[in-house]
Amino acid sequence: MGDFADLDRARDPLRALRDAIGSGDVSARAATEAALERAAQRADLGAFVTLTADRALAAADRADARWRGAAFDVAHAHGAHRALPPLHGVPLAHKDLVDVAGAPTTRGSAAFPHATATADDPGVAQLHRSGAVSIGKTQVPEFGLTGYSENRIAAPTRNPHDPRVTAGGSSGGSAAAVAAGILTAAPASDGGGSIRIPALACGLIGLKPGLGAIPTDVLRGRSDTFGAPKLGVSGPLARSARDAALLFDAMRADPTESTLTAVETSEQLEHLAIGVSTATPFESASPTPFSAPALAALDEARRRLEARHRVDAAEFRYDPDYPELFTDVWTASLSLLEVRDTAAEELLMPLTRSFRERALARSVAQHREAGARITRFAADVRAQWGAFDVVLTPGLAMDPPPIGAFLARSPEADYRLQCEWAPCTSIVNVSGLPAVAVPLLETPAGLPFGVQLIGRMGSETMLLQLAAQLTEEAPLRYRPAASARRSR
Template sequence: MSVPETATGLHEALRAGELTAREATEHFLRRIDDRRELGAFITVTAEQALAEAGRADARRAALTRDERARPAALPPLHGLPLAHKDLVDVAGAPTTLGSAALPHPVASGDHPGVAALRAAGSISLGKTQVPELGLNAYSENLIAPPARNPRDPGRTPGGSSGGSAAAVAAGLLPVAPGSDGGGSIRIPSLACGLIGLKTGLGAVPTDLDRGPVDEFGAPRLTVSGPIARTAEDAALLFDAMAGSTVRGEPAPGTGRALRAVRAAERLTGLRIGISTASPFEAAHPVPLSAEARLAWQTAAERLADRGHRLEEAALRYDPRYPEAFGIGWMAGLSLLELEAGAEERLVPFTREFRDRALARSRETHLAAGAALQEIAADLRRQWGAYDAVLTPGLTMLPPDIGAFLALPPEEDYRLQCEWAAYTSMVNVSGLPAIAIPILEVPNPSAPGTLPMGAQLIGRPGSEPQLLQLAAQLTA
């Protein structure tokens, strides 16, 4: 049979034995090879993937007919091909962190999140392109060609999960796990016309491997989540990610999110706040384009048509946010140890902001962390008045490849904050949020169209409900 287009369709075919894991793996490896110009992958681990697929097929073949009929007889993602950002260790593959300034050791073991998905039955095809150290909203570095947007290869697919999003959007992967510390799942999902779920802190147990706060007392910003073409596909991967332990062991999958999405038609009557306010407005204007505003308004209209109650949310953001987030986001660079002379191999952006982080006292970093904790509590209080809050997604169309790096570091950072003015605040809050494609708009620089989307922010534990709303908005 042909390979199904959706991850859920592929998942069902693999479990039913209509398609082998090796056949699925070979299919996607061919797709990756055919679209190398997208720069989606830094490393492809074809031999390792085919060996894993063989073991998955042998495991299924060893089951009796009765055992195959039981859902728990196979792991929840049996034979499903995935790939991981090159910010995490995958056993047998080099870890580059997207940096020419650091060694690229071949990992002897898996990152806890990778281990959990491997134990859930997935097959890793390789490592996807990222910005250096995962810092930026675009996926360009000094070690590999830039990741390109399949919708317009002259434009960025965003970052830091840009390689993963490009791969999913181009059909090189059925679905992909991403990580999000300031918008790194949602930004590329919006840029590529995908659904991207930023989970709440702790919804994926392996995200708490290093605790709920960082080294300077700030909220832990980075969490994991799925990047997918459909809400069902995102729910399938989220269920597997959520049903794991910090030790990487799979727990019995409940399928809660996938069941919720399949019952999305019944969801109605939510109180949804709508707002275009951004905390970055305290530092500079937020240039919300006509296309971005239209996507936000269209999302609001569709939600109202589904019977939800929409209200203008009078949100007031703490004016300390831009400075506190900027310090907190870059504080970890002060802990980055480099070999002699390696600093010159950093991209200028990283080098500049590392110098700034090193020049700040520990007291300054701790004060920013404390401010972010206070801001997080205020964000949860304000947004908590609603079942969900609807904001714009990205403020403008994806910039061209090289547009950010051509700027001095300070201007580069400001452009990132202007483009993704609604994402990082959710990381500070620790709440879940989802990026959803809403419209197709004319591409002003090439034939065809480009996607524009919106963001929904939820309450703690509301990931299944956010996926339901995404299903409603994309139906």
């Protein structure tokens, strides 16, 4: 395990492991065994719902056989990885919202049977074509609905920085696995903050691409059943901007452009117009008092960016109807959820059941009207943000709540706390634009805080370059006595 500890300490652990496997210094089987061993050792985190050890080791053996059969000059073995897929032999895991052949798919729900998938989800299949080895499924909230990863079928996902608090959601299991060093990176998905919330809670880089940037995300269209913009997209969680770029490239499989190459030269990116704002679309319903560490992270981001870019305060005004409108759109799909009987319905999580009742009480016409309204709202937001190249906002508003804190509340209070904790994320999904979460400081209690950067359509590479610039320096050690100014 010593060699893997050295890889884990690398600045870019995903790339270091990929290169070690490609050069033959580490076998895919050894890397997979190490990941499985670490997952077992850190079972206390609740990061995994299922480990598929036998299938993973068989896949790793096939990867090693491919490496041995690759056509390259043995005398130049350290260039072997160039002839192999970009993630050849690298262990990854997938959220338990998507199908992975040979593994059960629970979607975090006790109300439905957990059938074993017979085929991979298209996004999973793409990563398998990129050479990755799947070791299992990670914990999610029921149907990915919440910003914390707790359900009725498995232990809650805990934060590696403090196991008493949540790792976030819905990609909480994946984020915990990366932050704890079980995995070097992980694919995730984001429909209202589900990549960025756990990334910020666990101190990771989390990229939410724009709608359509990952081709497999739009195979079934760009709108939902009721005409609202599709909110969910796939993206990477990683411990560095370069590793996020490497995984993003593998997920989108575009041979004409390398995000990683651009991020490796991020120092060349200069003179962007960056607007800073603490305005949130939930202010009309839940005014958000950002904590001192959240504002200190924002100030630190501004300081670091001002060395290369023009950073100014921005004034944005959001429709006060957004909180109710977003909730209507977010919950509309639950009206299509067919529950087989009363016993199964009682197994739904309280918030799911409440949201479903809300959705069923609305007519199809009302759902379609909400879809049309939020489409107009999205256009307005894009126009406002378009005055800048990039918009900088706080990340999470406060410390991650303790395990059980959300579920101890009524469904309405649970949802309100989620909106107060992560008030800046869902609006980006509505807009369809890309955003990246970047960790910037650490509190005396060891909890990370960071910021969110929102770009224009197609700016994923630029956002990861900015993430690389922001993380050139080590995280700020936050001192509570240092006052953080609130900028708007």
